[in-house]
Amino acid sequence: IFFSINTNMPVVDIDVASLPKQLFINNEFVDAKNGLKYPNVNPATEEIICEVSEAGEADVAVAVAAAKAAFEGPWSKVGPYTRSKLLWKLADLIEENLDFMATLESLDNGKPFCESSNADVPLVIQCFRYYAGAADKLTGNTVEVGGPLVDDTFTAYTLHEPIGVVGQIIPWNFPMLMAAWKLGPALAVGCTVVLKLAEQTPLTGLYLGKLIKQAGFPPGVVNILSGYGAVTTDGGVGAGLAILRHPDVHKVAFTGSSKVGRIIMRECANTFKRLTLELGGKSPNIIFPDADLAAAVDGALVSQFFNQGQVCCAGSRTFVHEDIYDEFLEKLTIAAKERQKLGDPLHEQTTQGPQVSLEQFNQVMNYIELGKQEGAKCIFGGCREGTKGYFVQPTAFVNVKNDMRIWNEEIFGPVMSIAKFSTMDEVLHMANDTSFGLASAVWTKDLGTAQYMQKRLRAGIVWINCYSVFDANLAFGGYKSSGIGRELAEYALENYTEVKQVCMKSHPSFK
Numbered sequence: 001i002f003f004s005i006n007t008n009m010p011v012v013d014i015d016v017a018s019l020p021k022q023l024f025i026n027n028e029f030v031d032a033k034n035g036l037k038y039p040n041v042n043p044a045t046e047e048i049i050c051e052v053s054e055a056g057e058a059d060v061a062v063a064v065a066a067a068k069a070a071f072e073g074p075w076s077k078v079g080p081y082t083r084s085k086l087l088w089k090l091a092d093l094i095e096e097n098l099d100f101m102a103t104l105e106s107l108d109n110g111k112p113f114c115e116s117s118n119a120d121v122p123l124v125i126q127c128f129r130y131y132a133g134a135a136d137k138l139t140g141n142t143v144e145v146g147g148p149l150v151d152d153t154f155t156a157y158t159l160h161e162p163i164g165v166v167g168q169i170i171p172w173n174f175p176m177l178m179a180a181w182k183l184g185p186a187l188a189v190g191c192t193v194v195l196k197l198a199e200q201t202p203l204t205g206l207y208l209g210k211l212i213k214q215a216g217f218p219p220g221v222v223n224i225l226s227g228y229g230a231v232t233t234d235g236g237v238g239a240g241l242a243i244l245r246h247p248d249v250h251k252v253a254f255t256g257s258s259k260v261g262r263i264i265m266r267e268c269a270n271t272f273k274r275l276t277l278e279l280g281g282k283s284p285n286i287i288f289p290d291a292d293l294a295a296a297v298d299g300a301l302v303s304q305f306f307n308q309g310q311v312c313c314a315g316s317r318t319f320v321h322e323d324i325y326d327e328f329l330e331k332l333t334i335a336a337k338e339r340q341k342l343g344d345p346l347h348e349q350t351t352q353g354p355q356v357s358l359e360q361f362n363q364v365m366n367y368i369e370l371g372k373q374e375g376a377k378c379i380f381g382g383c384r385e386g387t388k389g390y391f392v393q394p395t396a397f398v399n400v401k402n403d404m405r406i407w408n409e410e411i412f413g414p415v416m417s418i419a420k421f422s423t424m425d426e427v428l429h430m431a432n433d434t435s436f437g438l439a440s441a442v443w444t445k446d447l448g449t450a451q452y453m454q455k456r457l458r459a460g461i462v463w464i465n466c467y468s469v470f471d472a473n474l475a476f477g478g479y480k481s482s483g484i485g486r487e488l489a490e491y492a493l494e495n496y497t498e499v500k501q502v503c504m505k506s507h508p509s510f511k
């Protein structure tokens with residue numbers, strides 16, 4: 001696996017009664033205006049962990065008003081150095097609570113504690129520190145104005161200004177990390193935020209509200225809402241949709257399904273909101289015959305089974321060269337058996353937890369059924385694991401043809417589809433023959449092969465001899481239907497700024 005597992009980290013006892021479960025608005029935890037709440041389910045046990053407040057249109061209105069007041073008032077006077085210190089402080093507070101936050105994430109989402117404590121939360125901390133560092137390094141440029149209309153009395157420069165109130169809508173697969181990817185750059189440049197958490201996983205996001213207040217962010221700078229997307233449970237406008245429709249929200253950032261991405265784009269057209277979208281994928285993981293086979297098998301496991309396969313960049317189309325095909329399948333089958341330990345996400349030996357919800361579990365099981373009906377051959381897995389909790393066995397299909405739905409649609413579960421190839425151009429054509437373009441990977445020891453493929457793969461990231469390597473420094477986002485824009489690294493700062501061009505003519509008073 002690509003991160004070193006520290007198994008000394010303790011799982012913490014969570015006192016559910018003391019967790020924040022209300023909406024975080026203006027630095028206070030408050031009930032939803034209409035008093036709505038909904039049950040939050042533990043996917044490993046199917047039991048209800050607790051009820052959380054459910055935001056609707058009225059709550060979004062209050063949150064946006066708070067964010068607007070903060071943007072126009074106190075937050076506009078907080079300079080880059082102070083924003084940097086606040087973000088750094090937030091990272092410190094998360095680090096002090098690392099094992100607690102990781103336990104909470106695993107409880108709510110079902111991901112194994114070894115992943116939340118070694119990957120999710122450390123990446124959250126790095127993300128906030130990265131953008132703490134970026135806050136006081138924003139620069140515009142100075143330009144020579146020298147066209148046909150001007151003389152030498154002009155000076156011009158650009159300013160990168162915060163867009164204003166931004167709406168951020170995130171999914172459940174990396175709840176806290178998606179919050180960090182969104183909040184980090186927005187706060188670094190001086191925006192204020194209304195963040196809507198995924199309905200399935202509200203707990204770490206609401207807890208983050210507590211830490212944000214503790215770090216010293218002024219009221220209204222960050223508002224965090226639990227609740228649904230399109231409709232509330234009593235039939236009203238959902239918190240997600242209310243954000244999209246609010247005229248005082250000037251930018252929306254979304255991670256989730258391509259289906260909802262399309263809705264979001266249409267809604268944002270009404271008020272020309274700036275928009276970044278991080279959507280689905282069906283990413284190719286390509287293994288050449290000269291690859292380090294043990295590493296490639298390891299990488300294939302990570303690419304598809306990490307986080308129960310609930311990863312937008314999952315290597316869900318695995319291409320294996322014919323010369324090593326049989327050996328690869330053999331080694332993959334053994335490794336999957338050895339490596340994927342299904343069970344209680346809070347047990348330190350567990351490497352695979354349940355799918356996040358009944359809905360996702362059903363979706364994955366339906367695709368497995370479909371794969372069998374379509375004539376693909378299941379070489380391992382293919383069934384539910386146990387009788388309680390949304391556990392699905394690690395599963396792999398071979399003889400997958402490119403007109404099969406399991407080859408073309410995002411399954412978002414621990415289901416790998418494997419195809420054989422013989423030439424580089426054949427595999428390149430197949431790899432790019434998709435409406436998606438989020439990620440890709442190539443396994444080879446040959447620099448020429450790596451370079452040839454890297455230039456021609458139509459995807460936002462190309463991993464070479466690795467997979468799903470994340471870092472605040474690495475830009476992430478999709479070509480084609482996988483999204484619009486890039487998150488992380490310096491690129492994310494542009495998502496939250498407007499360019500203001502200043503052009504000044506001098507009229508000297510003294511002759």
Ligand code: NAI
Pocket residue numbers: 169170171172173196197198199227228229230239240241244255256257258260261263278279280311312360363410411412
């Ligand atoms: P989704 O796209 O419905 O939900 C993502 C977020 O959007 C949630 O916060 C949800 O409340 C919100 N939302 C939903 N409908 C909305 C609307 N009309 N207006 C505003 N906000 C709205 O994803 P869902 O249903 O949880 O998962 C379905 C599939 O989406 C998965 O099986 C997977 O294929 C894909 N997905 C992709 C993710 C990624 O990382 N790119 C993450 C999660 C899901």
Ligand code: MG
Pocket residue numbers: 040041042043108109199200201202
């Ligand atoms: Mg939950």
